[in-house]
Amino acid sequence: MTNRRTFLTQASLISAGMMVAPKLVMARAQSNVVGLQLWSMRDQLPHNVPTVISKVAKAGYKEVETYGYSKKDGFWGLDAKAFGDLLKSNGMSTPSGHFEFDHFFATGQTDELESYIEAAHITGMETIIVPHLDGNFIKTVDDFKRIADKLSTAAAICKKEGLKFGYHNHNFEWKKVDGTTFYDTILTHTDPKVVKMEMDLYWVVRTGQDPVEIIKAHPGRFFAFHIKDMDKSNHELNTEIGSGTIDFKRIMGYAKLAGVKHFIVEQENYTNIDAYVSITQSCKYVKNVLHV
DSSP: OOOHHHHHHHHHHHHTTOOSSGGGGOOOOOOOOOEEEGGGGTTTTTTOHHHHHHHHHHTTOSEEEEOOOBTTTBBTTBOHHHHHHHHHHTTOEEEEEEOOOHHHHHHOOOHHHHHHHHHHHHHTOOEEEEOOOOGGGOSSHHHHHHHHHHHHHHHHHHHHTTOEEEEEOOSGGGOOBTTBOHHHHHHHHSOTTTEEEEEEHHHHHHTTOOHHHHHHHSTTOEEEEEEOEEOSSOTTSEEOTTSSSOOHHHHHTTHHHHTOOEEEEOOSOOSSSOHHHHHHHHHHHHHHTSOO
């Protein structure tokens, strides 16, 4: 949808004969749907899942991204159906979830993956995501390729089951080994139509990379942004979206080019602020200022 401000900006640029970086002013579909990675509430969830989910909904979120599921313990003690019903009763959905894959990378066994697929179907989840991996798996370039192949294998299994598959970055993926990185290997060694990326903007910036340049080099590859800000005085800490150092307005200008469908807030730590106040503030900024 092109709003009045976007239209006037485009018109002024064209009339002035300026066609530099046109994608910065491209119109974005504004869904006004913001998600929360529930890792942000990891200290609260084990005590009372229904209360936490209710408060997350009241903070303005329509989607949540899960973490930590297991067949034995479900989602913090709730089985997949109970958790899915809880989300629905609060007007929310879960488009994606973070699941542990180290067992799969080590053995190739798919029993855990099969349980994730089952949970995804029950909750209405669309995308299964690898959130991290043991650094011992990626010490050499051959290791990079071997794990990339395993990502492709898992993605193919998910595709057969009608699900999408993605990888979420931290910062270790850009450690150089023999002139390349694990992140580059994923992007070049896997099928972009099958293995999608969830770009964690904080970690990309913290490691010295430019999200916009990565997007330009790999358009359409990124199904989601993790939006979390970097504290101005201590870059190892997060802060509320819009209060830190990351230029989200610039990055969001390339969300459509990136292929992003989901905008997911994550807060890994809180400094002198209540967690629910923090996530509410971040949600308002993403909706009202970034206009996702």
